[in-house]
Amino acid sequence: MTAPVLELRNLVQRFPTPDGRSVHAVNDVSLALRPGEILGLVGESGSGKSTIGMIATRLLDATAGQVLFEGRDITHLPERELRGLRARLQIVFQDPWSALNPRMTIRRSLQEPFLLHSDLRGATRERAVEATADLVHLPRASLDRYPHELSGGQLQRVCIARAIALRPKLIVLDEPTSSLDLSVRAGILQLLEELRRELGVAMLFISHDLETLELVSDRIVVLYLGRIVEQAPTRQLFAAPTHPYTQALLSATLPPDPDAPLARHVLSGEIPSPLDLPPGCFFAGRCPIALPACREGPPPAHQRGPGHVATCIRVPDGSSALPA
Amino acid sequence: MSLLEVRDLRVHFESRDLYNQRRVASALNGVTFALDKGEILGLVGESGAGKSLTTLALLGLLRPPARIVGGSARFDGQELVGMPPAALNRIRGTELTMVVQSPRTSLDPLARIGDQLVRMQRRRGPVDKAEAMRRAQAMLEEVGIPDAARRLQAWPHQLSGGMAQRVLMALALVNRPRLLIADEPTTGLDVTVQAQVLDTLRALVQGRGMAALMITHDLGVIAHYCTRVAVMFAGTIVEQGTVTEVFRNPAHPYTRALLASTPRRIAQSGYRITGGAPPNLYALPTGCPYQDRCPQRAAICATPPPAAEAGGSHRAWCHFAVPRPETVDA
Numbered sequence: 221m222t223a224p225v226l227e228l229r230n231l232v233q234r235f236p237t238p239d240g241r242s243v244h245a246v247n248d249v250s251l252a253l254r255p256g257e258i259l260g261l262v263g264e265s266g267s268g269k270s271t272i273g274m275i276a277t278r279l280l281d282a283t284a285g286q287v288l289f290e291g292r293d294i295t296h297l298p299e300r301e302l303r304g305l306r307a308r309l310q311i312v313f314q315d316p317w318s319a320l321n322p323r324m325t326i327r328r329s330l331q332e333p334f335l336l337h338s339d340l341r342g343a344t345r346e347r348a349v350e351a352t353a354d355l356v357h358l359p360r361a362s363l364d365r366y367p368h369e370l371s372g373g374q375l376q377r378v379c380i381a382r383a384i385a386l387r388p389k390l391i392v393l394d395e396p397t398s399s400l401d402l403s404v405r406a407g408i409l410q411l412l413e414e415l416r417r418e419l420g421v422a423m424l425f426i427s428h429d430l431e432t433l434e435l436v437s438d439r440i441v442v443l444y445l446g447r448i449v450e451q452a453p454t455r456q457l458f459a460a461p462t463h464p465y466t467q468a469l470l471s472a473t474l475p476p477d478p479d480a481p482l483a484r485h486v487l488s489g490e491i492p493s494p495l496d497l498p499p500g501c502f503f504a505g506r507c508p509i510a511l512p513a514c515r516e517g518p519p520p521a522h523q524r525g526p527g528h529v530a531t532c533i534r535v536p537d538g539s540s541a542l543p544a
Numbered sequence: 545m546s547l548l549e550v551r552d553l554r555v556h557f558e559s560r561d562l563y564n565q566r567r568v569a570s571a572l573n574g575v576t577f578a579l580d581k582g583e584i585l586g587l588v589g590e591s592g593a594g595k596s597l598t599t600l601a602l603l604g605l606l607r608p609p610a611r612i613v614g615g616s617a618r619f620d621g622q623e624l625v626g627m628p629p630a631a632l633n634r635i636r637g638t639e640l641t642m643v644v645q646s647p648r649t650s651l652d653p654l655a656r657i658g659d660q661l662v663r664m665q666r667r668r669g670p671v672d673k674a675e676a677m678r679r680a681q682a683m684l685e686e687v688g689i690p691d692a693a694r695r696l697q698a699w700p701h702q703l704s705g706g707m708a709q710r711v712l713m714a715l716a717l718v719n720r721p722r723l724l725i726a727d728e729p730t731t732g733l734d735v736t737v738q739a740q741v742l743d744t745l746r747a748l749v750q751g752r753g754m755a756a757l758m759i760t761h762d763l764g765v766i767a768h769y770c771t772r773v774a775v776m777f778a779g780t781i782v783e784q785g786t787v788t789e790v791f792r793n794p795a796h797p798y799t800r801a802l803l804a805s806t807p808r809r810i811a812q813s814g815y816r817i818t819g820g821a822p823p824n825l826y827a828l829p830t831g832c833p834y835q836d837r838c839p840q841r842a843a844i845c846a847t848p849p850p851a852a853e854a855g856g857s858h859r860a861w862c863h864f865a866v867p868r869p870e871t872v873d874a
Contacts, residue, residue, distance in 0.1 A: 264734035265705070371822055372591075401590040402761060403820075406805035410815040428734070431807040472735040474764030476806045478787045482768065486743070487736050490690075490704065 223291050224252035225389050225422045226276060231285035233271050233446070243494045245271045246282070247446040253390065256420040258412075260437030260454070262430055262469070266494060268446035269426045273392045276424060277311045278302055290389065307337040310383035314395035316375035320367045326353075326378050327363040333385040348385070355418075356381040356411055373404035377411065384415060392424045397432060409436055430473050434458060439527065442466050445494060445502040448521075452528035462530035465503045467542045485542045501533070508542055509534065545621060546578035547755050548602075548723055553615035553625075555594075555601055555779075557825075558608075569825040571597055573779040573833070574615065579723070584749055584756045586766035586787070588802070589776030592822050595759045598776075599725045601625075603642060604632045620722065637667045641716040645728040647708035651700040657684075657711055658696030664715050683714045687744050706737035713741065717748060724749075724756045730765065742769050763806055767791055772857070775799045778823040778833035783865075785858030795852065795860035797838045832862070840864050 233246035246268040253259050263269045274280035276287060278294060287295045289309055297305070313319045320329055330349045334340045340348050353363055356377040367375055376396060383391050393412070397405040413436060415421060427433050433440050434454060441451040442463065450463040461467045468485045489506040492498055498505065500515040507514065514533055522535035534540035555572035572594045579585050587595045600606050602617050602624055617624040619640060624632070644650050652660055661680035665671050677696065684692035687710045700708060709729065716724055726745065730738040746769055749756050760766060766773050767787060774784040775798065783796040794800045803809060804816050820837035829835055831846040838845065844863045852865035 264736065402763070403590065403801055403805045406810060406815060409807070409810070429807075435807040435811050468736055472739050474762070474768045475808060476763035476767050476791070476803065477808075478767040478791050480767075484739065486739050488690075488740075490707075 222255055224288070225255045225257075225290055226253040226424065227286075227288040227291075228252070228272070228276060229286040229288065231272065231275060231287075232283045233268070233275065233280070234283045237495065241495050244497050245446050245494060246275070247497070249285075249443075249446070249448055251441055251448070251451070253422050253424060255389065256416065256422050257439065258416060258423045258425055258437045260433030260440040261424060261426045261443065262428065262433055262440055263443035264428060264469075264491075266445065266491065267443040269428075269443055270394055271446075272443075273311065273394045273424060273426050276390075277306075277309055277392050279311070304337075307333070307386040308388045309390050309392075310386075310388045311392040311394065312376075312379050312383050312396050314398050316372060316379045316399070317367070319379050320375060322367050325364055325366055326358075326370070329367075329378060330363070330381055330385065333382060337386050352381045352385045355384065355415070371404070372400050373407060376400060376408055380408070380411065380415070384419060384421065387419060388421060390422045390424065392426070394426045395428070396425075398427070398429070405432075412436060430469060442469070445492065445497065447502055448531060449503065450528075450530045450532075452525070456525060456528050460524070460528070462524050462528070462535060462540055463503075463532045464507045464509060464534075464540060464542050466530075468506075471542075483544065501531075509540070546580050547620060548579040548757070549616075549618045550578070550598075550602070551576050551616045551618075553598065553601060553617060554613045555597055555606065555610055556613045557610050567826055570828055571610070571779050571825055572601065573828070575776075575779070575781055577774050577781060577784060579755050579757060581722075581753045581755050582750060583772060584746065584758055584770045586770035586773040587757060587759045587776060588761065588763065588766055588773060590761075590822065592778075592825070593776040594779040595776055596727055597779075599642065599727060599757065599759065603636060603640065603725070604629070637664065638719045639721050640723050641719065641721040641725070643709075643712050643716045643724065643726040643729050645731050647705060647712045647732070648700070650712055651708060653700050655700075656696065657698050657700070657703075660711075661696075661715060661718055664718050668719055679718060680714075683718045684711070686748070687711075687714045687717070688740055689714070706733050706741065709733055709737075709741055710744070713744065720752065720754075722754050724754060725759075726756060727759045728761070729758065730762075731760070738765075745769070763803065775802065778825065778828060780833060780861065782834065782862070783858075783860040785854070785856065789854070789856055789858040793854065793858070795854040795858065795865035796834075796862045797840050797864075798834050799860070801837075834862075 228251050231246050231249045234242040234244055236242050261269045275282045286293055330352055334345050334348055358377045362370060397408050425437055437454050439453050440457050442449050444465050450466045461470050468487050471483050471485045487506045492505060500517055501519045504510040504514040519531050519533045521529050521531045524530050532540050553572055553575040557569040557571055559567050561567050575598055589595055601612055612625055658677055658680050662676040665676045681692045681696055684695055689695055689710050730741055770787050773787050773790050774781045777798050783799045794803055823833055832849045835841045835845040849861045849863050851859045851861055854860055
């Protein structure tokens, strides 16, 4: 088996609050990405998915745990050495309007990676800039425009172009299509699939939208309050969602078809505060089939199939299915 | 007579460019629809299509440079366009209310939830405070807020996003309005919470015989919670009908493109190039507004498309939306 391009080991992230407590944003998360793989990271607000993306790209230092990139421990790599690494490890954010410098033309923004990380100059660099624009199907005419002159979809193409310019091994995509209209969104997803095929770049695709992840990712990791509750190959997750939270999440997704039946598990109860997490399973307070033991200690991870792991006490005896 | 009848509503933005030349953006170009009691009408379309603008125009909330330049909007027989502010104020917040997208910035941060609900009821006239508090608590319970008595004392910052959204809904419903306008009411909410809020909305509309106009970009929400849908493009409605009619037999090329771009449909039928530049509202083409992006474009598209009847209440404004016979099963 090939070595993972990215490996996160036992990540913990706490943010101190002014009153001396701490927000437990990420709670012992371990995951690995194979080269060229698209891994979906799904969770609702407060699940820690963006924090994990920031830690993976070293934009944020974890409270505890390790980040390994291409087998090398980069958890405490000093900033100077990180610079060289960043050419190989890129990120694209949700909001392309705020991710680009409004005072730079698109061409200038796309030159930036080459200025920082390559010795391409003059006409050679211009050719590289234009080849990058072509890769994301950005019309050459857009290159000499400013961000405010382009649509959101075009801007997100620019951000993706900037990220792939130096042929990274991994791109973290944090909700890259959430701020875009539906029809524009489809074009971006198609582009990402194409780039993965052509460049073999691995992607950590962070999203709150399971349907988007179903379409683009090979594998999905489901987070709840900073803890992995389930991970599985995409098809397997949709065919046999095992953790009660995954089941509830899937059933809450509304298919765009009025004739599609809804198997609804409407949850009640409130999401616990990350300032004050319960000792046992974080989902126990909203779980319709919680047992007394669920509230006692952290639930163990159980293998459900090849690459399919669910962190629920009910998995071994097969009783984790929510009642219809 | 329908509860709300909007006819040929037109809104322009008028400004001047760097050379002091007058520029006009045609943001709404003849919006026409009607809404009856017990219905939830979904308004869908891409950003800039005029969804929110339509609701702001109805509520008399447009400010310069936006201006209503034509058309009519009758609410329960009364003309809203050109209604004096004092008269509008008697309707807004009482008969005709609105829930906006961002619950956190829409609640008064300096007032407790209960007091905000009492303040809202006073829009109808003087009310006894104790009685208003009782109604406020009942309303919070109705929108599914647990422990409502205690929540009356809560401050907005103490509420989660889902809770705050439900409080906004309680504010919009406490005066028993006849029409609720909801602009992306669940967009900021997690999906597991979204279902609770939408279930509440639907139960209230059906239970009280009110009507709702819901703006959303989420086709799943429309498919499962709306009774009818209107698809907007470049400030006009290009197709409308019952949810079943439009989702089963989309008749306008834009609607078909929209439906084809959901992840589920892409998984079934692959990617189709559907995007394209948003229309330039300063220079819309004559005729069909969608022609520049339409795969079926022909010479006739330079003339205004007629309302093609596609069966029942289903209409599409397209030269090629020929009426389809009801699907015949073999």
